[in-house]
Amino acid sequence: MLYLKFKTKTVVSLVEYSKGKNMKTDNLSRDIDMIYDQLIGKLMDLLPEPQKTDTALRGLLLLRRDVPNQDESCVYQPVIDLIVQGRKRTILGNEKMEYGEGEYLVSGLDMPCINSEIEATSKAPFLSLRLSLDISQIAQLATEVPLDDITDDDDHWGICSAASTLEIADSFLRLISLLENPQRIPILAPLIIKEIHYYLITGPLGRCLREIATQGTPINRVAQAITWLRTHFREPLSIEKLANQVHMSESTFNRHFRKVTSYSPLRFQKRLRLYEAQRLMLFDNLDATAAAFRVGYESTTQFNREYKREFGEPPFRDVSRMRAAGMLLG
Structure with missing residues (x-):
């Protein structure tokens, strides 16, 4: 050994x-x-x-x-x-x-x-x-x-x-x-x-x-919201409805969500979409347009812009670099 x-x-x-x-x-x-x-x-x-x-x-x-x-x-x-x-x-x-x-x-x-x-x-x-x-x-x-x-x-x-x-x-x-x-x-x-x-x-x-893990605490309610976002990140997001769903006011929800995750709820959803799109292109061989629509984007132009802002490169170049480097997500 x-x-x-x-x-x-x-x-x-x-x-x-x-x-x-x-x-x-x-x-x-x-x-x-x-x-x-x-x-x-x-x-x-x-x-x-x-x-x-x-x-x-x-x-x-x-x-x-x-x-x-x-x-x-x-x-x-x-x-x-x-x-x-x-x-x-x-x-x-x-x-x-x-x-x-x-x-x-x-x-x-x-x-x-x-x-x-x-x-x-x-x-x-x-x-x-x-x-x-x-x-x-x-x-x-x-x-x-x-x-x-x-x-x-x-x-x-x-x-x-x-x-x-x-x-x-x-x-x-x-x-x-x-x-x-x-x-x-x-x-x-x-x-x-x-x-x-x-x-x-x-x-x-x-x-x-x-x-x-304790029901009713602010961080537990944020956790419930995150669970919902993981399942519904492709859908349009209403912060007011999500806050009501976890029994918090909108301002309180936003404050605790940012404290726990370092993101606003909208930014959190956007990252979930972009990370899933990157995974789809890398492992399922989807092109940028197909991946964008699969994760909830209605505009390929907006997707490409936000993808480059998040990862530093356009989708095709970023995924090609990752494949060449043999990178595995997560």
Whole structure:
């Protein structure tokens, strides 16, 4: 089995980074360093070459990159993305967030963003594990875990990051170790996944996750609106009707939606349309006109203009570049 030495680095929590602070954590402990050594070794065995792959564990995705990649658009569904080696950048609205080995990113909502792995070499590849989150399980745990056990967090973003703990790293190590004994997956995987959910809800991002999962909170109502937009993004959008649907005034809805997602509802819908159009052109070989109408645009000219504003190039040139680079969305 191939092992690479995991170099402990000072980890900057994105929660503090996003507040403009330069707070640093202590070096990772020896125990967590050993766990990351094992995670790297197992991922190098599972991913002998650069790739993104699903696993026999439903909801678990593994990623390896040997070179930094260009920006890729995606819509994050509720996930935890544990960075085992390398660094990554996520752009959400006007915010640029960087995080790396020893940190995890959590998306509690469906969020359109742009990702790039910015630190990766053939000798020290970028390695990560992405696990889908079950919001219903978070809601159930929220009723069982005392509020005092949940860390306060005033940054109610849809996407946040924090330094990994020994417990989370160890849980992921035990989870991917099940891939060596697939007969154990049906019994043990649900227990470990529930354990990861527990550590998340009692960690630094727990307050935000709890509010996403709790009916009637402002962020939960925004989550309901996002769910509706994901299904109906092709349709004309009435902000007033959507606000009424989630039982908020229009001004309150707009304020909370922007606070949670960094976008206005209209901009959010536009990004959903453009990202889906890009996916249709890249994977289904649709031309720009067909993709534009498929996602709800009535004017190809408007689509081309907004596409170039979003991605920096006209549709045909952008998709050709992505194909040449072998890029995969998400």
